[in-house]
Amino acid sequence: MYQVFKGTAENSPLTLTYAKSTTGTPLSKAVSIYAFDNSMYISFSYDGLTYANQIEIPSGRFFHLSVTARSAQVQNKTAGLNARFQVIVWYVISVY
Numbered sequence: 001m002y003q004v005f006k007g008t009a010e011n012s013p014l015t016l017t018y019a020k021s022t023t024g025t026p027l028s029k030a031v032s033i034y035a036f037d038n039s040m041y042i043s044f045s046y047d048g049l050t051y052a053n054q055i056e057i058p059s060g061r062f063f064h065l066s067v068t069a070r071s072a073q074v075q076n077k078t079a080g081l082n083a084r085f086q087v088i089v090w091y092v093i094s095v096y
Contacts, residue, residue: 001091016072018091027092042087
């Protein structure tokens with residue numbers, strides 16, 4: 001199963017909250033990230049409250065990361081240069 005987020009990363013962090021399932025918020029097993037026109041940052045949270053250090057995604061690049069998380073945050077790298085993005089979350093339904 002997967003979930004697609006599309007949008008614009010701006011100066012303030014934008015939280016991408018994974019969809020709820022009947023067993024609660026699923027854990028991702030991997031994330032595919034596209035930064036279309038400007039560089040951006042992404043960070044992940046296992047509990048939906050505390051986020052790990054930001055990972056830079058250069059503009060015009062695609063990354064596929066193995067990451068276990070319940071939500072993510074995106075933010076542009078350079079103030080005033082918004083970054084269009086697409087994030088695909090590949091997840092498992094049950095919590096191990």
